[in-house]
Amino acid sequence: xxxxxxxxxxxxxxxxxxxxxxxxxxxxxxxxxxxxxxxxxxxxxxxxxxxxxxxxxxxxxxxxxxxxxxxxxxxxxxxxxxxxxxxxxxxxxxxxxxxxxxxxxxxxxxxxxxxxxxxxxxxxxxxxxxxxxxxxxxxxxxxxxxxxxxxxxxxxxxxxxxxxxxxxxxxxxxxxxxxxxxxxxxxxxxxxxxxxxxxxxxxxxxxxxxxxxxxxxxxxxxxxxxxxxxxxxxxxxxxxxxxxxxxxxxxxxxxxxxxxxxxxxxxxxxxxxxxxxxxxxxxxxxxxxxxxxxxxxxxxxxxxxxxxxxxxxx
Ligand code: SAM
Numbered sequence: 001x002x003x004x005x006x007x008x009x010x011x012x013x014x015x016x017x018x019x020x021x022x023x024x025x026x027x028x029x030x031x032x033x034x035x036x037x038x039x040x041x042x043x044x045x046x047x048x049x050x051x052x053x054x055x056x057x058x059x060x061x062x063x064x065x066x067x068x069x070x071x072x073x074x075x076x077x078x079x080x081x082x083x084x085x086x087x088x089x090x091x092x093x094x095x096x097x098x099x100x101x102x103x104x105x106x107x108x109x110x111x112x113x114x115x116x117x118x119x120x121x122x123x124x125x126x127x128x129x130x131x132x133x134x135x136x137x138x139x140x141x142x143x144x145x146x147x148x149x150x151x152x153x154x155x156x157x158x159x160x161x162x163x164x165x166x167x168x169x170x171x172x173x174x175x176x177x178x179x180x181x182x183x184x185x186x187x188x189x190x191x192x193x194x195x196x197x198x199x200x201x202x203x204x205x206x207x208x209x210x211x212x213x214x215x216x217x218x219x220x221x222x223x224x225x226x227x228x229x230x231x232x233x234x235x236x237x238x239x240x241x242x243x244x245x246x247x248x249x250x251x252x253x254x255x256x257x258x259x260x261x262x263x264x265x266x267x268x269x270x271x272x273x274x275x276x277x278x279x280x281x282x283x284x285x286x287x288x289x290x291x292x293x294x295x296x297x298x299x300x301x302x303x304x305x306x307x308x309x310x311x312x313x314x
Contacts, residue, residue: 005031005198005199006027006030006196006198006204007204007207009209010193010196010204010207011027013243013244014026014027014243016282016283017243017244017245017279017282017296018243018276018298019276022276022298025298025300026298026299026305029298029299029300029301029305030196030197030198030299031197031198031199032301033075033301034075034301034302034304035072035073035074035075035301035302036072036073036075036077036078036081036082036094037064037070037071037072037073037094037095037096037097037100037302038061038070038071038073038081038092038093038094038095039067039069039070039071039092039093039095039100039127040069040070040071040091040092041069041090041091041092041093041126041130041158041159042069042130043090043126043129043130043133043134043158043159043160044089044090044091044158044159045086045091045092047063047068047069047071050086050091050092051063051071053086054084054086054092057080057084058077058080059073059077059080059081059084060073060074060077061073064097064100065271066101066104066271066272067100067101067104069100069130070097070100072097072302081094082094088157089157090157090158090159093123093126093127093154093158095123095127096303096304097302097303097304098194098241098297098303098304098305098306099123099124099187099304099306100127101270101271101272101297101306102124102185102187102237102239102306102308103124103127103128103131103185105237105268105270105308105310106128106183106185106235106237106310107183107235108128108131108132108183109131109132109136109182110131110132110133110135110136111132111135111136112132112136112137112182112183113136113137113139113180113181113182114128114132114136114137114138114139114181114182114183114184114185115138115139115140115141115173115180115181115183115184115185115226115229116128116138116139116140116141116185116187117141117170117173117184117185117186117222117225117226117229118141118142118170118186118187118188118189118222119140119141119142119151119165119187120142120144120147120148120150120151121147121150121151121154122140122150122151122153122154122155122158123154124185124187125138125140125151125154125155125160125163125185126154126155126158126160128183128185129155129158129160129161129162129163130158130160132162134159134160134161134162135162136162137162137164138160138162138163138164139163139164139166139181140155140163140164140165140166141165141166141168141170141173142165142166142167143167143168143169143170145167148165148167151165152165170186170222170225170226171218171221171222171224171225172225173225173226173228173229174224174225174226174227174228174229175225175228177229178228178229179228179229179230179231179232180229180231181229181230181231181234182231182234182235183234183235183236183237184226184227184229184230184234184235184236184237185236185237185239186222186223186226186236186237186238186239187239187240188215188218188219188222188223188238188239188240188247188251189215189218189219189222190215190219190240190241190242190244190247191207191211191212191215191242191244191247192207192241192242193207193241193242193243193244193305194241194242194243194299194304194305194306195241195304212242212244212246212247213246215242215247216244216246216247216250216251219240219247219251220251220254220255223236223238223251223252223254223255224255224258226238227255227259227262227263227311227313230313231313232262232313232314233312233313234312234313235266235310235311235312236310236311236312236313237308237309237310237311238251238252238307238308238309238310238311239306239307239308239309240306240307241304241305241306241307242305242307243296243305243307245279245282245285245287246282247307248278248294248296248307248309249278249279249282249287249291249294250285250287252265252278252291252294252309252311253287253288253291255311256288256290256311259313261314262313262314263311263312263313263314264311264312264313264314265290265291265293265294265309265310265311266293266310266311266312267293267310268293268294268295268308268309268310270295270297270308272297272303274297274298274299274300274303275295275296275297275298276295276296276298277292277293277294277295277296278291278292278293278294278295278296278309279291280292293309293310294307294308294309295307295308295309296308
């Protein structure tokens with residue numbers, strides 16, 4: 001298949017990653033308009049009040065079957081949504097469905113001690129706090145000062161009161177507080193391949209195989225740190241918005257190899273149909289059979305491409 005408006009190396013990699021029956025729709029998704037989704041912030045509002053209120057402003061929000069707080073509006077209504085005063089009040093938060101889904105898979109409960117290891121701008125951290133009902137403890141980490149300001153602003157606007165922010169490199173956390181957390185979310189910095197848009201060449205300006213390799217080194221350090229910080233019996237969710245196996249399967253395999261007696265992959269039962277199981281092979285690299293338990297969400301008009309792996313500490 002030729003797709004001349006995307007970088008050829010990127011398309012050629014996707015041909016090796018995406019199952020043949022899904023390739024055409026995945027390539028198409030880089031060109032098609034996307035719906036916009038949002039989450040009602042249950043720390044400040046209830047869906048049953050908020051949706052009728054939004055309707056009076058002309059917004060037709062469709063519910064999402066697998067998450068009570070998640071809603072979708074058509075691409076044509078995006079601007080109406082992004083200008084809603086309910087965003088400034090923190091009643092709603094614009095967030096991709098793949099991101100919302102990731103947090104729902106972490107089995108977050110109030111009173112836990114939880115960690116978001118790469119947290120800015122705070123979409124997932126604020127969702128975790130909402131699922132904790134602002135109870136228990138949530139530590140959020142971000143090393144880039146400017147992004148930390150955005151993170152702090154999100155947490156404040158959304159009424160999060162159980163979070164403590166740490167301006168630091170996530171790779172140092174495991175050494176400082178080993179065995180501390182019930183849940184660890186690692187939404188890792190990545191090559192952001194899902195942000196590539198066919199009609200915006202600027203969207204792949206910084207994409208390269210070298211960038212993938214660079215991110216991969218950092219991700220390995222981060223997942224190791226996140227796993228060290230996890231208490232026995234706890235759960236770590238690793239995710240990226242990249243398709244690249246070097247940033248996904250390879251990172252998880254390295255963790256399983258480093259902690260053979262402790263790290264176990266958990267099944268991921270997704271409430272959607274647009275996904276494929278983790279790869280068994282990419283180029284010359286083979287991955288063990290258990291990697292089949294990881295998931296790649298396939299992009300469509302609602303979802304961005306995403307990779308998910310759920311790991312527990314035995
Ligand atoms: N989870 C966030 C959300 O839902 O809003 C998005 C996280 S974004 C994919 C990855 C974040 O990791 C970025 O804010 C980036 O600055 C941060 N990051 C980069 N290097 C890091 C490091 N060494 N330790 C922790 N975070 C890092």
